Amino acid sequence: MSQNLTQQLTHTLGEAIVKGEYPIGKGMPSEAVLCVQYEISRSATREAVKMLSAKGLISSRPKQGITVNPESQWNLFDTDVLGWILKSKPSLHLLKEFTQVRFGIEPLAAKLAAQNATPEQINHIEDALHRIAQSQAGLEDELDAHINFLNMILVASGNRFFIQLTQFVNAALRVSIRYTNNVKGVSNTDVTFHLKVFEAIKQGDANTAQTLVSDVLIDALALIESRL
Amino acid sequence: MSQNLTQQLTHTLGEAIVKGEYPIGKGMPSEAVLCVQYEISRSATREAVKMLSAKGLISSRPKQGITVNPESQWNLFDTDVLGWILKSKPSLHLLKEFTQVRFGIEPLAAKLAAQNATPEQINHIEDALHRIAQSQAGLEDELDAHINFLNMILVASGNRFFIQLTQFVNAALRVSIRYTNNVKGVSNTDVTFHLKVFEAIKQGDANTAQTLVSDVLIDALALIESRL
DNA sequence: TACTTAACAATTATATGATAAATCATAATT
DNA sequence: AATTATGATTTATCATATAATTGTTAAGTA
Numbered sequence: 075m076s077q078n079l080t081q082q083l084t085h086t087l088g089e090a091i092v093k094g095e096y097p098i099g100k101g102m103p104s105e106a107v108l109c110v111q112y113e114i115s116r117s118a119t120r121e122a123v124k125m126l127s128a129k130g131l132i133s134s135r136p137k138q139g140i141t142v143n144p145e146s147q148w149n150l151f152d153t154d155v156l157g158w159i160l161k162s163k164p165s166l167h168l169l170k171e172f173t174q175v176r177f178g179i180e181p182l183a184a185k186l187a188a189q190n191a192t193p194e195q196i197n198h199i200e201d202a203l204h205r206i207a208q209s210q211a212g213l214e215d216e217l218d219a220h221i222n223f224l225n226m227i228l229v230a231s232g233n234r235f236f237i238q239l240t241q242f243v244n245a246a247l248r249v250s251i252r253y254t255n256n257v258k259g260v261s262n263t264d265v266t267f268h269l270k271v272f273e274a275i276k277q278g279d280a281n282t283a284q285t286l287v288s289d290v291l292i293d294a295l296a297l298i299e300s301r302l
Numbered sequence: 303m304s305q306n307l308t309q310q311l312t313h314t315l316g317e318a319i320v321k322g323e324y325p326i327g328k329g330m331p332s333e334a335v336l337c338v339q340y341e342i343s344r345s346a347t348r349e350a351v352k353m354l355s356a357k358g359l360i361s362s363r364p365k366q367g368i369t370v371n372p373e374s375q376w377n378l379f380d381t382d383v384l385g386w387i388l389k390s391k392p393s394l395h396l397l398k399e400f401t402q403v404r405f406g407i408e409p410l411a412a413k414l415a416a417q418n419a420t421p422e423q424i425n426h427i428e429d430a431l432h433r434i435a436q437s438q439a440g441l442e443d444e445l446d447a448h449i450n451f452l453n454m455i456l457v458a459s460g461n462r463f464f465i466q467l468t469q470f471v472n473a474a475l476r477v478s479i480r481y482t483n484n485v486k487g488v489s490n491t492d493v494t495f496h497l498k499v500f501e502a503i504k505q506g507d508a509n510t511a512q513t514l515v516s517d518v519l520i521d522a523l524a525l526i527e528s529r530l
Numbered sequence: 531t532a533c534t535t536a537a538c539a540a541t542t543a544t545a546t547g548a549t550a551a552a553t554c555a556t557a558a559t560t
Numbered sequence: 561a562a563t564t565a566t567g568a569t570t571t572a573t574c575a576t577a578t579a580a581t582t583g584t585t586a587a588g589t590a
Contacts, residue, residue, distance in 0.1 A: 078543060078580090080352065104570065115545040117345055120571090124308065124349045128356035128382075136571040137553035150466045151379035154356075171461045174414070178406040186402065233399045238378045306551095306572060332541065343574040348542085364542040364581040 079114045083122040086112070088154060091131050091142055093162040102132060102140035129155050151238075153245045160249040170298045172246045177295065179239060180224070181288035184271065187230035188280040195230040196276050202226045203272050207265055221247055223268060227287075230275070307342045311350040314340070316382060319359050319370055321390040330360060330368035357383050379466075381473045388477040398526045400474050405519040407467060408452070413512035415458035416503045423458040424504050430454045431500050435493055449475055451496060455515075458503070 087108075096102050103111065108119045123140060126132045130149040134140040149155055159168065191199070202223040209219035224247075225240045267286070274283035315336075324330050331339065336347045351368060354360045358377040362368040377383055387396065419427070430451040437447035452475075453468045495514070502511035 080543075084356075106570080115543095117348070117546090118544060120345070121349060121352045121543090123571095124352045125356040128312075128353040128380075134571065135553075136551070137555095137569055139570065145462070146465060147469075148466070149377070149380055150463055152356075152358075152377055168462075171463055174410065174461050175407075175463045178410045179403075182402065182406045233402050234373070234396075235378055235399055235403045237374055238376070241375075308572080334541085345575090346573060349572095351542095362542065365540055365583050366581095367541065 079118045080121040080125070083112055083114065083118065084125045085154070085158070087122060088126060088129070088131060088158045089162050091126070092155070092158045096142050098142050098144055100139070100141045102142055104139050131155065151242055153241050156242060156245050160246065164249060166298060166302050169250050170295070170302065172250065173291065173295050173298060176243065177288070177291045179236060180228070180291060181284045183228050183231040183233070183236045184275065184287040185280045185284035186233060187227050188275045188278050188283040190232040191230035191275055195226070199223070199226045199230060199272055199275060203268055206268055210265060217248065217251055227275070307346045308349040308353070311340055311342065311347065312353045313382070313386070315350060316354060316357070316359060316386045317390050319354070320383070320386045324370050326370050326372055328367070328369045330370060332367050359383065379470055381469050384470060384473050388474065392477055394526060394530050397478050398523070398530065400478065401519065401523050401526060404471065405516070405523065407464060408455070408519060409512045409516035411456050411459040411461070411464045412499065412503065412515040413508045414461060415455050416506050416508040416511040418460045419458035419503055423454070427451070427454045427458060427500055427503060431496055434496055438493060445476065445479055455499075455503070
């Protein structure tokens, strides 16, 4: 379980912070206290503190001690931070906000993929399509297959920021599925839908690709709104 | 200049990594080497390494040493990482990709702002509008005023991820301006344009707000494409 | 041969103790 | 009252030692 103490403490504290166990502004025990509390050395503690400060959760200065940063400074696009939030205080509100980001990004990514995808990337998308088909025959995990399909599109967009978001989207999708309780919330389950998206991208039909993805996400948002 | 050695080394190494000075896969000196190279202690070195690994740039494991992660694992939405990239190898391609992200986010943020902004947030946007007017009279920095206006809209969207992106957008805008050499690349300079956006948001006209912002970014993208 | 196991080496991970530097609060001084 | 010392607190840094992890190699075994 415990790979190393620094990582362990980083995650423990990270979760505790996003859970709100330490008040914003000035609410963390000093290094010395953390040492004895978690029974590890000061070097390990300091390294965990550095990690958390690199993720924007805290800052530490002499005399002032370790302070929890306001949420606006947290790096929500860090998969660790996002994971801690999803784990500690998941909510439909957060899911909605997350889906709004998807709504901003994914249709555009599909459009760009239709315009820029290399033959190799199109093959990857086609492979992902087959995996979805197999998953519906029970040969593979359905969620994994859907996420993979989405990933390949993001990669094919050629935009490094979108590619970076694959990890972000993946992390959150695995949680959101627990809320909507069906894959519909993640993506249309219909194979023909994915086929259409693939065809549009392959044929360079940017507008169709964009609209298809956009429509699914509008449905997903409506579903979330209805449960809010 | 050098507030503390850990931060200093973090930035030095971070820049060097994104600059490609260390090959991907396996290309960093060991801790021991970094110590003597930069003439600082091992603990400071380790803390810098932890920070960089928290940002996804590197990973370190026993025997294997410190390895540079593939770019896909870098946290591009971390303002430090983004800053290092923009500083070390700025390019029109990156600016284009960045503007595509803006195109995905900002029109949607404007739409959400029109739907959800609180009266206080609307006041903030109005204040920002006045700052823009003053900036064109030479009373304030024009870029600052434009960025501030944008920030207020992102905040008014009520979406935490969009709010988080303010820092991201700000960091990049200050660089992109150097390329396009005019504020047009950042946002329409016409005051009446900003006034229109503000009015749309104030009156809850989501579609107009969205379209206005969208159109400006389409122009910006076209401008970048033309110079590519 | 192919596969497991054991010993070894290299490197990070952790621990410990000591000193330095920065900052806040307070007291002294002008 | 304003400024300047002083002290206390906490992080920042350093130095060194030991442990734990992992890749490599070699030996042993079926």
